[in-house]
Amino acid sequence: MISSPVTVWYGIVGLLLLLIQMQADFIAVEQITPDLIVLFVIYLAVREGQFVGLLAGFAMGLLFDLVSSDINGLNALAKMLAGFAAGFFYREEASLQEAVGTPRFLWITAGASLLHNIVYYFFYVRPSQLEFLPFFLRYGLAFTLYTTVFSLVVMLVVARKRVDA
Amino acid sequence: MQRILDFVLRFKEYVATTLLTIISLVLISSSSNTQLRSFRTVSVGFVAGVQSAFSWVPNPFALKSENRILRQLSRDLSLQAIQLRDDALKGEKYRAMLDFRQRSPMKLATAEVVGRLSIETRNYVTLNIGEKKGIREGMPVMTERGLVGRVVGLNGNYSIVQLLTHRDTRVTARMLSSRQNGVVVWDGGRNLVLRDVPIGQKPKKGDTVVTSELSSYFPEGIVIGTVSVVEDEPGTLYSRITLTPAVDFSTMEEAFVVLHSPDQERLDLERKFMEAVDRPTERQEKRSR
Numbered sequence: 521m522i523s524s525p526v527t528v529w530y531g532i533v534g535l536l537l538l539l540i541q542m543q544a545d546f547i548a549v550e551q552i553t554p555d556l557i558v559l560f561v562i563y564l565a566v567r568e569g570q571f572v573g574l575l576a577g578f579a580m581g582l583l584f585d586l587v588s589s590d591i592n593g594l595n596a597l598a599k600m601l602a603g604f605a606a607g608f609f610y611r612e613e614a615s616l617q618e619a620v621g622t623p624r625f626l627w628i629t630a631g632a633s634l635l636h637n638i639v640y641y642f643f644y645v646r647p648s649q650l651e652f653l654p655f656f657l658r659y660g661l662a663f664t665l666y667t668t669v670f671s672l673v674v675m676l677v678v679a680r681k682r683v684d685a
Numbered sequence: 686m687q688r689i690l691d692f693v694l695r696f697k698e699y700v701a702t703t704l705l706t707i708i709s710l711v712l713i714s715s716s717s718n719t720q721l722r723s724f725r726t727v728s729v730g731f732v733a734g735v736q737s738a739f740s741w742v743p744n745p746f747a748l749k750s751e752n753r754i755l756r757q758l759s760r761d762l763s764l765q766a767i768q769l770r771d772d773a774l775k776g777e778k779y780r781a782m783l784d785f786r787q788r789s790p791m792k793l794a795t796a797e798v799v800g801r802l803s804i805e806t807r808n809y810v811t812l813n814i815g816e817k818k819g820i821r822e823g824m825p826v827m828t829e830r831g832l833v834g835r836v837v838g839l840n841g842n843y844s845i846v847q848l849l850t851h852r853d854t855r856v857t858a859r860m861l862s863s864r865q866n867g868v869v870v871w872d873g874g875r876n877l878v879l880r881d882v883p884i885g886q887k888p889k890k891g892d893t894v895v896t897s898e899l900s901s902y903f904p905e906g907i908v909i910g911t912v913s914v915v916e917d918e919p920g921t922l923y924s925r926i927t928l929t930p931a932v933d934f935s936t937m938e939e940a941f942v943v944l945h946s947p948d949q950e951r952l953d954l955e956r957k958f959m960e961a962v963d964r965p966t967e968r969q970e971k972r973s974r
Contacts, residue, residue, distance in 0.1 A: 539735055550750070570698045578705045582712075587728040593712025600709065604702050643713060 570607020
């Protein structure tokens with residue numbers, strides 16, 4: 521069970537990331553931005569468990585849908601499933617460094633982010649004439665890759681803490 | 686009931702996932718909900734404010750891309766500007782030509798210069814009209830600025846024009862102000878020379894020289910050029926008057942052919958006379974050798 525101060529802390533970080541994600545153009549490459557929210561959801565899932573991860577994914581995704589003019593419920597569903605998938609790699613006894621500070625975190629991020637983008641683009645292209653596969657291969661993989669690259673930063677920061685300690 | 690609660694608690698992740706998936710799908714299918722839309726309007730306004738506040742944060746990737754786009758745009762606009770300037774100049778020229786054609790008492794056929802030919806000191810241009818448009822050999826060619834030369838060869842669709850800047854060019858001309866006649870020839874460079882003007886007739890710089898009514902080929906009054914230098918020809922009683930041609934032959938793109946054929950009877954007579962005059966001279970030369 522997460523303590524109240526930590527929950528508040530996660531809440532603040534989550535809201536901040538939401539705002540940064542809305543203004544992520546400054547780190548965009550060819551209009552592709554890393555999905556910081558899904559990265560945070562994956563972090564929560566491997567750190568705090570599957571249940572926390574999927575609830576956080578749903579809540580943050582829904583909030584993001586509302587503020588980003590996206591299809592309602594789409595980010596909620598995709599991010600919740602990403603949290604759910606990442607939660608399978610949760611280990612209760614693992615420390616922060618073990619959970620996040622190893623290359624394992626990169627693979628979890630890549631997998632969960634890929635699932636997130638498959639779900640997201642599957643529903644995203646439905647109202648339009650776009651074909652899912654070409655669109656996903658063009659954007660979905662790029663978003664996944666960039667998010668994974670960003671998770672490397674998180675991994676390295678946490679791993680560095682371990683070395684310092 | 687207890688069993689159900691136990692089951693839910695035991696598989697809370699799956700139960701929650703199922704429930705939230707259903708909620709998400711319901712939301713996706715009812716995304717046009719009015720209440721949600723009004724909330725979204727408020728939230729988008731808030732986010733826009735935040736985005737505006739952080740808009741000063743630069744994106745190096747976007748800046749690079751923006752620079753590339755701006756450079757491309759700048760190149761395109763430069764090309765467009767050149768094109769527009771060119772079009773404006775052409776428009777101005779065509780207006781002047783049209784105006785000239787309407788005002789001119791002569792019958793004119795409009796032509797485009799489609800080729801240039803330069804053989805040593807003989808300069809020609811090719812026009813894209815020929816016999817099919819009523820063009821005949823000897824017809825004068827001009828622009829709205831002045832005389833260009835005359836047609837010396839042609840076929841159905843093209844004409845070759847001998848320019849004033851040709852070593853064989855001889856045009857009987859007169860000063861517009863003093864009506865003094867002379868012969869215009871090419872000086873071998875960029876200018877023309879008016880010869881055979883007596884020293885006493887001192888023209889002024891800037892005076893206009895036009896074709897004379899004595900010319901065998903050209904109608905009277907077509908501008909040839911303006912006086913730029915006047916000097917005495919050493920050892921003769923004549924002045925050497927340098928003229929700046931009215932037409933810039935190097936940039937000429939369009940021209941008019943004056944539908945005026947020289948009087949063939951007169952040309953034949955003049956040619957025969959010249960031959961008759963030249964023959965005794967040749968005999969004398971042979972004798973003196």
